[in-house]
Structure formats: structure tokens, C-alpha cells
Amino acid sequence: DSGLSHVLTLVLQELSLLCKRDVNGVGMLYDLLRSRWLQALLKIYECLQNYLEKRPVPVMLQAHALNCEVVELLHEAPPSGEIKELRRLLRSPHLRALLSAHDTVAQKDFEPTLPPLPDNIPENEEAMRIVCLVKNNQPLGATIKRHEITGDITVARVIHGGLADRSGLLYAGDKLVEVNGVSIDGLEPEQVINILALSQGTIMFKLIPVSDRPVSNQTTLYVRAMADYWPLQDPAIPCADAGLPFKKGEILQIVDQNDALWWQARKLSDLSACAGLIPSNHLLKRKQREFWWTQPFQPHFCLKLFPSSVFFPDLDNFFVCVDLSAEDDMQIDEKCVETVFVLILEEEEFGELGQRVFIAGFRRSMRLCRRKSRANQQSCYARCPSSCCSTFAAPYEEVVRYQRHPGDRNRLIVLVGPAGVGVNELRRRLIASNPREFQSAVPHTTRVQKSYEMNGREYHYVSKETFENMVYSHRMLEYGEYRGYMYGTSIDAVRTVLNEGKICVIDLEPHGIQIARTHELKPYIIFIKPSSISCMRQTRKNARIITDYYVNMKFKEEDLQEMEDSAKKMEAQFGQFFDQVIVNDNLQEASAQLLSAVHHAQDEPQWVPAIWICSDTQT
Numbered sequence: 001d002s003g004l005s006h007v008l009t010l011v012l013q014e015l016s017l018l019c020k021r022d023v024n025g026v027g028m029l030y031d032l033l034r035s036r037w038l039q040a041l042l043k044i045y046e047c048l049q050n051y052l053e054k055r056p057v058p059v060m061l062q063a064h065a066l067n068c069e070v071v072e073l074l075h076e077a078p079p080s081g082e083i084k085e086l087r088r089l090l091r092s093p094h095l096r097a098l099l100s101a102h103d104t105v106a107q108k109d110f111e112p113t114l115p116p117l118p119d120n121i122p123e124n125e126e127a128m129r130i131v132c133l134v135k136n137n138q139p140l141g142a143t144i145k146r147h148e149i150t151g152d153i154t155v156a157r158v159i160h161g162g163l164a165d166r167s168g169l170l171y172a173g174d175k176l177v178e179v180n181g182v183s184i185d186g187l188e189p190e191q192v193i194n195i196l197a198l199s200q201g202t203i204m205f206k207l208i209p210v211s212d213r214p215v216s217n218q219t220t221l222y223v224r225a226m227a228d229y230w231p232l233q234d235p236a237i238p239c240a241d242a243g244l245p246f247k248k249g250e251i252l253q254i255v256d257q258n259d260a261l262w263w264q265a266r267k268l269s270d271l272s273a274c275a276g277l278i279p280s281n282h283l284l285k286r287k288q289r290e291f292w293w294t295q296p297f298q299p300h301f302c303l304k305l306f307p308s309s310v311f312f313p314d315l316d317n318f319f320v321c322v323d324l325s326a327e328d329d330m331q332i333d334e335k336c337v338e339t340v341f342v343l344i345l346e347e348e349e350f351g352e353l354g355q356r357v358f359i360a361g362f363r364r365s366m367r368l369c370r371r372k373s374r375a376n377q378q379s380c381y382a383r384c385p386s387s388c389c390s391t392f393a394a395p396y397e398e399v400v401r402y403q404r405h406p407g408d409r410n411r412l413i414v415l416v417g418p419a420g421v422g423v424n425e426l427r428r429r430l431i432a433s434n435p436r437e438f439q440s441a442v443p444h445t446t447r448v449q450k451s452y453e454m455n456g457r458e459y460h461y462v463s464k465e466t467f468e469n470m471v472y473s474h475r476m477l478e479y480g481e482y483r484g485y486m487y488g489t490s491i492d493a494v495r496t497v498l499n500e501g502k503i504c505v506i507d508l509e510p511h512g513i514q515i516a517r518t519h520e521l522k523p524y525i526i527f528i529k530p531s532s533i534s535c536m537r538q539t540r541k542n543a544r545i546i547t548d549y550y551v552n553m554k555f556k557e558e559d560l561q562e563m564e565d566s567a568k569k570m571e572a573q574f575g576q577f578f579d580q581v582i583v584n585d586n587l588q589e590a591s592a593q594l595l596s597a598v599h600h601a602q603d604e605p606q607w608v609p610a611i612w613i614c615s616d617t618q619t
């Protein structure tokens with residue numbers, strides 16, 4: 001009784017108490033309920049409620065009477081400034097128009113007055129409806145179909161937000177009888193469409209309304225597209241013009257899932273547009289599978305494919321079986337390795353107020369190991385007999401808006417990019433800019449600790465057995481082998497950094513993204529993209545690349561080309577997971593973009609898989 005604003009005030013008081021107790025999600029609700037727009041909406045709502053209770057009375061007559069009084073006053077005495085102003089106001093066309101509009105609204109009964117029904121309607125006569133729509137530049141926003149047995153042409157679907165939907169007069173299932181006075185009995189749907197296409201101005205439908213109008217009780221769903229879709233290239237779509245093209249990674253608002261095969265959706269980037277048709281989850285999956293079967297088969301091995309339940313008693317053999325590259329035979333000049341090693345060691349330390357700070361995760365072996373594992377994954381772009389190229393993965397991922405609470409752990413920052421693009425350079429610069437805020441995860445290795453190294457600083461040194469156990473118990477985000485030793489980044493190492501309240505910044509091979517995507521880590525994935533080859537020729541003149549074949553060498557033309565090709569493949573295969581793309585052209589600019597992206601990830605609301613948030617409430 002005391003009004004919504006009052007209720008809201010009470011809710012806010014309650015919430016502010018919970019906020020102090022730091023209950024998860026309360027902060028966001030508190031901010032929402034306190035928002036000015038919501039308060040304004042409630043005020044409007046209350047005004048409208050008042051208006052409904054007290055019908056306004058016409059005011060034109062009073063205005064006229066007031067005007068007459070003013071005229072008399074003007075005759076009696078010399079007019080004061082106020083009277084003159086009042087006279088001017090009462091005579092102004094704007095005020096008169098406003099009062100007239102007020103009276104029209106006040107007097108009008110908005111229900112249309114319908115003529116009484118004739119008494120002699122036969123019992124079995126179907127009610128007809130005549131619908132007139134004014135055609136503008138937009139499509140009608142409805143599709144039609146023909147019943148296979150009866151030959152009836154009915155409205156197949158009404159597109160949300162389209163002309164037909166906004167009219168509220170056409171519904172899926174309505175049977176068409178006439179279009180613009182032409183009987184459609186015996187016509188093909190294409191002929192009806194032709195009549196519609198040739199019509200100008202008003203289109204008149206005579207139709208028999210559907211007896212049971214579908215009641216839509218669906219809630220709006222947001223999904224991330226995990227595949228591309230081009231309606232114009234899809235011969236199966238009921239109406240290509242009504243299709244909604246989308247690219248992987250785009251967020252879609254699904255507004256209708258009534259049809260098992262074709263859903264209706266809008267793009268988040270254009271929610272004001274009318275919806276378009278997209279294949280349902282089930283249908284898109286089927287299309288992906290069909291496409292996959294049309295691709296030439298290329299047998300290959302994929303590191304991540306083996307089910308975790310399969311036990312590999314001998315890890316070395318396991319890697320022999322999956323690693324087909326002959327690069328292991330290449331021996332790097334030991335002297336050269338030493339030089340680079342010292343160089344990298346120096347780079348890993350930097351002074352801060354006289355303190356020596358080590359930043360782990362940049363060691364050469366770890367990087368080369370990752371590079372090797374990347375080489376193994378390359379063939380997954382071709383037809384692959386497993387789920388590694390997400391062929392059979394869900395084509396849509398349900399997402400929700402997530403805002404990290406200041407008290408929550410930071411989101412993991414994951415950088416991915418082709419070899420040599422500058423992932424490590426950018427990561428190093430970011431951590432060096434504020435080691436109290438940013439930190440890398442310390443990798444694990446099975447190689448022996450060197451005299452000048454410290455366990456837990458450069459690496460966690462573990463036995464082969466421990467490493468294997470970590471792999472089998474899914475505690476490794478990524479791992480691989482280099483020159484007979486295992487290297488990997490563990491979830492525990494990331495957790496350690498996050499538990500310290502820091503932002504953990506790691507680089508991963510793209511095939512590790514799926515493993516990192518958990519509700520606990522809530523990773524924010526940043527793709528570091530190379531600029532054009534011509535730009536890189538300029539910017540990478542003094543840059544140095546490390547490969548299995550040579551170390552600390554200048555970039556060659558083929559390195560740049562490989563970088564570009566590899567970036568394209570990564571985007572094609574994993575682009576749907578990238579939250580942000582940074583083109584590493586100018587190093588300073590890219591570093592600044594990275595810093596702002598990392599803060600954006602922690603402080604701004606983001607679309608994340610719905611399962612991350614559901615899991616939150618379960619734990």
C-alpha cells in the first residue's frame with residue numbers, strides 16, 4: 001500500500017546490512033536497486049498508477065474561463081507584467097495544443113467500439129480476421145508454409161520485433177485466405193510471396209486465426225556463438241533473408257526457442273534490430289558434423305585427446321607416440337644455449353627498491369617445450385577424429401553478465417598468441433610494471449635443479465612420478481616434454497598467486513584454454529595478434545626470436561609469415577574464447593592496452609559462461 005519506492009527503500013536498507021557482511025552478489029544487486037534509472041522508472045510507474053485511479057478531467061474550459069478573466073482584467077486596469085505574461089501564455093499555440101491533447105486523453109475511451117455481431121451467424125462458420133499492415137522499407141517479418149496434406153498456407157513464424165510482430169495481429173498458425181483481395185486457394189507459398197513483394201503501401205490479409213495461440217513463457221537467454229553461421233550459404237534455412245549471420249565469439253540474445261530447428265535471436269551489439277533466424281543448438285551441431293564428414297581425413301595425434309582415464313605407465317613412451325616431429329634430433333649448440341641462458345636469467349631479475357625480484361615462467365626450456373606442444377597441435381585444424389577441434393562441442397555456450405566483487409579473487413589473465421608475436425615480452429613488461437600486483441605462475445619440471453636455482457622460484461622441481469600424477473589428476477593447465485624432461489604449468493601454481501590477492505598472468509598454448517576455463521579461475525583470455533608483415537618488418541628489425549634451431553636470432557621473412565599464418569589458424573579455431581584481441585604493433589601501445597585490458601577484466605562486468613556462476617552458488 002505504501003508504494004514501490006517505499007518497498008525499495010526497505011529492501012535497500014536490508015541489502016546494505018548484507019553488503020557489509022560481504023555476501024556474494026549482494027553488491028551488484030544493491031547497485032542495481034540504487035540506480036537512478038530504476039528509481040525514475042518506479043516514479044513513472046507510481047504516477048501512472050495514480051493516473052489510472054483518478055481519471056483526469058478536461059481543462060480546456062477552465063483555461064478558456066481564465067483567459068476571459070484575464071481579458072477583463074486587461075480592460076479594467078493597466079496590465080501588470082505578470083498579467084501580460086499570463087495572457088501571452090494562455091494564447092500561445094503550444095499551451096493550447098498541450099491542453100487539447102490532455103483533454104483528448106482525459107475524455108477518450110481507448111477500447112475500440114465494435115458494431116454488434118449479427119444474430120444469424122452459422123454455428124460452424126470460422127471467424128475471419130482482416131489485417132491491414134502498412135508496408136515500409138522493412139520486410140514483413142513473418143514466414144509462411146504450406147500444409148503437406150491440406151495444402152493450407154499458414155503463417156509459419158513471426159519474427160520478434162518485425163513489422164508483423166509489432167502489429168500484434170499476425171500469429172504463427174494463422175491460415176491465410178486472401179492477400180490484397182486475391183484468394184490464395186491452390187497457390188504455392190512462392191506465389192504468395194510474389195504477391196506480397198509486388199504490393200505497395202497497405203497489405204490486406206484475410207485470415208482464419210489460429211485457435212490455440214502459442215503462449216510464450218520463455219525467458220531470454222544469452223549465448224556465445226562457438227561457430228560461424230552464414231544464412232546465405234545455408235540451403236536448409238526456411239528464409240535466408242530472415243537469417244541472422246554471426247561469427248564465433250559473438251554474444252547472441254535468444255528470444256524464441258519454440259521451434260526445435262530454428263530459433264530467433266538478436267546480436268548483443270544490435271538489440272534494437274528485429275530478430276533473425278539461427279539454427280537451434282541441435283541443428284547447428286548436426287550441420288557441423290555433416291561439414292566435418294565432407295572434409296578430407298588426415299590422421300594425426302593430438303596430445304589432449306587421450307581420455308584422462310587412460311593410464312600411460314610410461315610417460316616417455318606416451319610422448320613418443322604423440323610427438324611425430326623430428327625436431328628432437330636437432331641439437332642446439334650448447335655454448336649458444338649458455339649465452340642465451342645467462343641473458344634470460346638476467347632478464348628475469350629486476351631490482352625494486354634495492355630488492356631482487358625474480359619473475360618465473362619465462363625460462364627458455366619451458367617456452368621451447370610449449371612451442372613443441374604447439375607444433376603437435378597444428379594438425380588439429382584439419383579433420384580430426386576427436387573433439388579437439390570442437391567439432392562436436394556445443395555450438396552455443398550460455399553466458400551471463402558477471403561483475404567480480406572487490407572481495408573476490410582476481411580473474412586469471414591468459415595470454416595466447418603465435419610464437420614470436422611478443423606474448424612473453426608483453427607479459428614481462430606488465431609484471432615488471434608492478435610486481436606487487438601482477439605475477440606469473442611458477443612452472444613445474446622434472447629436470448634437476450641447478451646450483452643457482454631455488455625450488456619454487458624458477459621452477460617447482462618434482463619427480464617424474466609426481467608430475468605424472470598431477471597430469472592424471474587434471475592439475476596441469478598445460479604440459480609437455482622438452483629434451484627428455486617434463487615441463488608444465490599447474491592449477492595449484494596459479495591458485496597460489498591468486499590466493500595472495502595478486503593478478504596471475506600466464507601464457508598458454510590455445511589448446512590449454514579449455515582446461516583453464518573453470519569457474520574457479522574464471523580466465524580472461526587475451527589474444528596477442530601480429531600486425532601486418534610489412535609493419536613487422538619495420539618494428540621487429542632489432543627483435544630476437546628463439547626457436548629449436550637457433551637462439552637469439554633476427555626474425556627472418558619466413559618467421560613473420562609463419563607468425564601470420566599461425567595467428568589466422570588460432571583465430572579460426574579458438575577465436576570464440578578470446579575476450580580481447582590486442583594487435584602487437586607498437587610495443588608501448590600494446591603494453592598500455594594490455595594493462596587496461598587486465599584492469600577491465602577485474603573491474604568491469606563481463607560475459608562469462610553461465611556454468612561458472614551456477615557453480616559459484618553450489619560451492
Ligand SMILES: Nc1ncnc2c1ncn2[C@@H]1O[C@H](COP(=O)(O)OP(=O)(O)OP(=O)(O)O)[C@@H](O)[C@H]1O
Nearest residue numbers: 367419420421422423424425539543544585586587
Ligand atoms: N611490438 C614489438 N615491437 C618490436 N619488437 C617486439 C615487439 N613485440 C615483441 N618484440 C620482440 O620480439 C621478440 C620475440 O618476442 P617474445 O619473446 O615475447 O615472443 P613470444 O611471443 O613470447 O614467443 P615464444 O612463444 O616463442 O616464446 C623479442 O625480442 C621481443 O622483444
